[in-house]
Amino acid sequence: xxxxxxxxxxxxxxxxxxxxxxxxxxxxxxxxxxxxxxxxxxxxxxxxxxxxxxxxxxxxxxxxxxxxxxxxxxxxxxxxxxxxxxxxxxxxxxxxxxxxxxxxxxxxxxxxxxxxxxxxxxxxxxxxxxxxxxxxxxxxxxxxxxxxxxxxxxxxxxxxxxxxxxxxxxxxxxxxxxxxxxxxxxxxxxxxx
Amino acid sequence: xxxxxxxxxxxxxxxxxxxxxxxxxxxxxxxxxxxxxxxxxxxxxxxxxxxxxxxxxxxxxxxxxxxxxxxxxxxxxxxxxxxxxxxxxxxxxxxxxxxxxxxxxxxxxxxxxxxxxxxxxxxxxxxxxxxxxxxx
Numbered sequence: 001x002x003x004x005x006x007x008x009x010x011x012x013x014x015x016x017x018x019x020x021x022x023x024x025x026x027x028x029x030x031x032x033x034x035x036x037x038x039x040x041x042x043x044x045x046x047x048x049x050x051x052x053x054x055x056x057x058x059x060x061x062x063x064x065x066x067x068x069x070x071x072x073x074x075x076x077x078x079x080x081x082x083x084x085x086x087x088x089x090x091x092x093x094x095x096x097x098x099x100x101x102x103x104x105x106x107x108x109x110x111x112x113x114x115x116x117x118x119x120x121x122x123x124x125x126x127x128x129x130x131x132x133x134x135x136x137x138x139x140x141x142x143x144x145x146x147x148x149x150x151x152x153x154x155x156x157x158x159x160x161x162x163x164x165x166x167x168x169x170x171x172x173x174x175x176x177x178x179x180x181x182x183x184x185x186x187x188x189x190x191x192x193x
Numbered sequence: 194x195x196x197x198x199x200x201x202x203x204x205x206x207x208x209x210x211x212x213x214x215x216x217x218x219x220x221x222x223x224x225x226x227x228x229x230x231x232x233x234x235x236x237x238x239x240x241x242x243x244x245x246x247x248x249x250x251x252x253x254x255x256x257x258x259x260x261x262x263x264x265x266x267x268x269x270x271x272x273x274x275x276x277x278x279x280x281x282x283x284x285x286x287x288x289x290x291x292x293x294x295x296x297x298x299x300x301x302x303x304x305x306x307x308x309x310x311x312x313x314x315x316x317x318x319x320x321x322x323x324x325x326x327x328x329x
Contacts, residue, residue, distance in 0.1 A: 029236070032236060033229075033233060033236075036229055036232050036233075037229060040225055040228060040229065040232075041225055044220070044225070044228075045216075045218075048216075048218055049216060049218075052218075054218075054220060054221070058224075058228065061228070062228075062231070062232065062235060065232055065235075065236070066235060066236075066239065069236050069239060070239070122218070124218060124219045124220060124221065125217055125218050125219065126217060126219055127215070127216060127217010127218065128217065131215065131216060131217035132217065134216075135216065135217070154216065
């Protein structure tokens with residue numbers, strides 16, 4: 001079973017070509033297939049780290065691409081395709097979590113119980129105890145801080161790009177990541193005691 | 194003061210990573226190939242031209258009525274009025290009384306004088322009847 005993204009990101013030349021094709025109504029459909037192929041894995045993992053459960057992730061990923069397709073006409077090409085898609089995926093994930101937690105009468109910033117349950121129930125998890133523990137620690141973070149931590153820690157996304165995705169200043173993102181690491185460290189210390 | 198400076202320090206904390214940053218999460222084999230095919234179908238459904246959808250295509254074109262057709266319509270209305278009025282007059286009662294009056298009159302006429310007398314005498318006691326016969 002694959003664990004991480006194996007597809008390579010598009011190089012600047014390929015990205016420029018794809019953007020041009022997406023802007024052309026006649027080539028848009030085939031270009032969008034290339035877009036799905038190029039970004040589905042990256043987006044999947046981004047969503048999965050927030051939503052945890054595989055089946056829910058597949059649903060959110062589908063909604064993300066449908067939203068992208070519906071709004072492709074309004075994409076001006078100023079930002080990178082990955083940034084634009086990450087933004088849609090981020091919003092779709094938060095919408096999904098809000099909906100799930102409203103159904104379960106939990107708040108979005110207190111999802112530990114929900115995430116714990118998902119980790120336990122998810123059959124597509126074969127990580128070791130340290131990975132499970134890290135996910136539990138991440139689950140204690142508020143939703144936006146969790147996203148910052150995931151993008152920085154797992155995806156190693158530059159702060160400048162993260163700033164475009166999340167609509168937050170670079171300084172605020174650095175502070176958010178700093179506090180996230182502190183909270184996770186505290187969580188590990190507490191677990192050790 | 195030092196404590197405060199430490200808290201707002203935006204330097205990225207040092208983290209020692211042990212190997213790759215994997216989450217431990219996995220996906221079913223062939224998931225992405227299946228997803229691509231599923232997504233293609235979903236997009237085609239989205240892009241399909243207005244099947245089962247309601248869309249505003251614009252205002253319906255005006256139906257123009259020619260002058261000739263307009264006069265035919267007016268003439269048809271005049272004929273209907275011309276036929277209806279004599280028919281209404283024919284159906285009116287001859288003496289000018291309305292329908293309720295005619296019905297009331299006919300109901301009274303249905304009862305004969307003997308029947309009316311029976312009706313009057315039926316409401317009288319035997320004693321009163323005896324008195325009446327004596328007077329007669």
